[in-house]
Amino acid sequence: MTDAPKGPASYFPAIEQKYGRPVAEWKDLIRASPLTRHMELVAWLKAEHGMGHGHANALVAHTLAEGE
Structure with a gap:
């Protein structure tokens, strides 16, 4: 099993x-x-960088969680 x-x-x-x-x-x-x-x-991220909602949401969630 992989650690995906x-x-x-x-x-x-x-x-x-x-x-x-x-x-x-x-x-x-x-x-x-x-x-x-x-x-x-x-x-x-969506407006300025053309990112899709799911990708933008994942990046923001992960980044903000690191700051906590």
Whole structure:
């Protein structure tokens, strides 16, 4: 049995492939944003970077959870 990532991290390989940036770079962008609320950050990734809702939501959830 493999130790495949679960939860938001399971989206990371697809995010890197589709949007051409490593997840660490996306997380840095999220942390650098003046926005702090989950859905504000999701909307920003969608509007400014053309990211789909599921991918944006996964990145924001994982990044904000690290800060807790």
